[in-house]
Amino acid sequence: MISTYPYVSGKYLIDGEWIQAQQTTNVINPALTSEVVGEVALCTKADVDHAVEAAERAFHSWSKSDISERASKMKVAAIEIRAIVEENVPLLVRENGKVLVEAKKDLLRCVDIMNEASDELLEWWQPEVIPGNQKVQIRRRPKGVTAVISPWNSPMILTFKRVIPAILAGNAVIVKPATSCPLSIMTFLKTVASHFPKGVLNIVTGSGGLIGEALCTDSRIRTIAFVGSTETGKEIMRAASSNVKNIYMELGGNDAAIILEDANLDDELITRLRFGILRAAGQVCSAVKRIYVHEDKYDELVQKLKKAFQYIRVGNGIQPDVEMGPLNNKAQYDFVKGLIERAEKGGATVIAGGIQIDPEGWEDGYFIAPTIITGAEQSSEIVQTEQFGPVIPILTFKNNEEAIRLANDSIFGLRASVWSENEEVAIEFADQLEAGAVFINNHTVFQDLHLDFPGLKESGISRETRHCSLEFFADSYGFAN
Incomplete structure (x- = not known):
């Protein structure tokens, strides 16, 4: 009580x-x-x-x-x-x-x-x-x-x-x-x-x-x-x-995470990336909402993130073992479901994962499984829109110049992240991103409550x-x- x-x-x-x-x-x-x-x-x-x-x-x-x-x-x-x-x-x-x-x-x-x-x-x-x-x-x-x-x-x-x-x-x-x-x-x-x-x-x-x-x-x-x-x-x-x-x-935000060619896709990186995507079921302004990965790392990233998503326990957050809850309201639930459906109709591949804690009660809540979208175009709705849900499109790039161009191709500019083994390269990359804050090898929030950096653009x-x-x-x- x-x-x-x-x-x-x-x-x-x-x-x-x-x-x-x-x-x-x-x-x-x-x-x-x-x-x-x-x-x-x-x-x-x-x-x-x-x-x-x-x-x-x-x-x-x-x-x-x-x-x-x-x-x-x-x-x-x-x-x-x-x-x-x-x-x-x-x-x-x-x-x-x-x-x-x-x-x-x-x-x-x-x-x-x-x-x-x-x-x-x-x-x-x-x-x-x-x-x-x-x-x-x-x-x-x-x-x-x-x-x-x-x-x-x-x-x-x-x-x-x-x-x-x-x-x-x-x-x-x-x-x-x-x-x-x-x-x-x-x-x-x-x-x-x-x-x-x-x-x-x-x-x-x-x-x-x-x-x-x-x-x-x-x-x-x-x-x-x-x-x-x-x-x-x-x-x-x-x-x-x-x-x-x-x-x-x-x-709003449509944060890009850029995985450079030298990034080490170990368990720690995948865990941090997964958390950056799925925290609060993706209903965070500064969550990762787009991933750009070097083409040589694409298959490895998709497979490892897919595996990580498969074990996310989804259900009523009041249960101690649940890792991800529902979306907050029907309007947002319908919006995210529509984004996924339209992406699939447009030719993208939808990879849903997660463990349903209560399969029988799944339809009684606003639950959406952790979802990876592959094969989407840069101009597609799922990439350009702030999803605000547990859905992540993954796209490739050939070189750093292309990655910067794709990441900046958004009306938003809240946060971004660069994932690389070379801090000097990551900093140089970060200087070119149109975002109010850039994280290296993480996508999180400022722990110091004194700090608050504004978003750019819209x-x-x-x-x-x-x-x-x-x-x-x-x-x-x-x-x-």
Whole structure:
């Protein structure tokens, strides 16, 4: 039994009050679609207006608070959050589809974010003196009311990485969680909100179109932080253009992994590559979504990756031995299934693997087996589209120049990886890739929470940060005397 869960099901948070919604919709378990995990409130435009009013009132006093007070409150909240991690792991698994190990890691990372951002605030917020003939300082101040629109694939980490620095920077925040899995993030934010003045943290849920439009067009909101698809990001930009706002976006990706001719395709490489593809069932913006391998290594790679995929245990993530869960929602399930079917009809070869933990219940969840696609063309949909599922097309190249050209042939530029025994060659190769970050002999995330590198092209709007994203939520201004 999850002790905090009943307080958020079917409710929303405004000005310190959890309000029962008149209209709700069910949150279902993607591994067992007949199971209702809870309810999510369907807020109205009037509810959004109420939330903005509350946040605006709270901002006037919270923005003037001492940074030591902010950091102290967040540290205490982190202690309470850590205490409820274990009991809430099953809730995240049931509403999101992650496996137990991934879910627990996500929740623990939220605690890390709270502590590290608090420590970073105390140092980064201090005035910075610019050397020169005139005494000039760079000083910080909060931007204003901030809207955080969260995704369904990694709702915990990707929400906390924005909400926590926004609050620490002195802003009042309105969070709009994804409708398909809002319960975990609301349960944890309930604890966070209890440590801050009323109105500093508000939560509205419901239709992405209705709530998103209301948030983006409201002139009182000064910053929008969004994580999600590029197409939705474009809609947010259009809606927000009616008044000038700060927009911080992490959007889609179609990450390329380039296997050079000298790469050693040993068990360690295959394991890292497999994890880079199938983490969270491929529902990660920075997952490997295309592989380019030197033609001399092609057969070996396909056979070894095929073998690795065959032993992936797929099923309900609540079972401890499951390695990969379902896709989160029916729309994404249908999209990925359609991509595979169209690729096969177009002449590509589909190689499905995995072990079904519960074959009889397979059709009761949004399960897709780990799948390799061979024989696809560079221009094909399966290569050019962000699949966001456990599907990987593998293509060949003859030389490094061709590999660079193919890897850069995408509207996206989030992450990439180069796999080689020669670090100097890999670095030279990485310098030519159009990606916000490049990994060598791995395809993962930055372990240091201080770091966050932006995507290029249509993968995002932001800039490099080494300060737990604090600078996205604070204005820097010059002071001279």
